[in-house]
Amino acid sequence: MEEQRSSSANNERGDAPPPKKEIYTHSADWTIYGMGWSQREEEDRGFRLALGSFVEEYANRVSIIQRRDAYEKAVGTGVGRDRTAQALQRKAGKDPNDSSAFVQVAGFEHPYPATKILWSPDKTARRDLLATTGDYLRVWSVPDQREAASAADAARVDQVALLNNNKNSEYCAPLTSFDWNESEPSLVGTSSIDTTCTIWDLSVPAVKTQLIAHDKEVYDIAFARGKDIFASVGADGSVRLFDLRTLEHSTIIYETSSLRPLLRLAWNKQDPNYLATVLADDPRTVVLDVRVPSIPVAELGAHQASVNSVAWAPHSSCHLCTCSDDCQALIWDLTALPKPVDDPILAYTADAEVNQLQWSTAHQEWVAIAYNNTVQALHV
8 A cells, every 4th residue: 555645734735635545444234245346437436336245145235335525526515415315325224424435325135145246347338237146147227326316216226137048947057257348348258156158248138158168167257358368267276268259169278286276367458468366275376378378477475374366457467466364465566577476565454354356447546355344445
């Protein structure tokens, strides 16, 4: 994290703005399992996070929160704004006089915990779309606070699609993860415990293609920059590369020793030659170069417990963030590759094991982490 920079003398003279906060904190009513940043760049529509609950029963929830100052820009100022904010807080079951850093602006019930939450990368659409996986792939329409006629309209999130990849049954195998294609926002790829990956065309909406991707459960999927290449990882311990133009075969670019499961996958969106993956119950993050299969170009090992999530900086080809059960979020500078990278350049210690991490695409100096029922936005 950057140090706060302030000058009381300058502030008193009025020739410098007050320093921005470096950490924004929000506490949910349940353990946070899924998390996703809105990709909107407009100041009044930005700084929104969708949070998914982890409750060991059918009824779960997704809440959408927004930084208070951005929300106030969205709905205006004065009495009308205050009444809208208070009505939204009451609808969400919150204290209407709460003045915390985030405002809960919307929310909806979700069957089972959402295994992943992502906002649409289409920044030109009139309404934001949000997708979740769990029992199915679901797509939701999130209202624009500025255009809502009432507090009820502003808080209402509509399900616009429920997609089942099993043609022979109304039920489908649980979906472990998904990724939205940034170059072609109508394409979404999902991974499943039934060993398959499915590519969806949301413009129809229907299955574009489905393939058996691994020998065991598939735990994660990620698109490279561009619309054709994607990769997946799974319980068979392999990273597999696919091309939508030639799906007759895949390329195994890495396998763990003794075929230990791989849980997470993140593709460098600035340099598509690099991707990172996380082993089950392991403190290391493995960085791969697709041009040099089988041999990691780096193994980042500063964590003292299992790594839970990994994210590349959206604006940099050489910065990576990881989080772990050791309560830390670490940022790495990989400029020196292929030389060894032993230590992170930044470290943040949370109050508990960090299980989720997201680097904002729209606000590139902000990283969100989640632990227990708490989410923190960190200025990096």
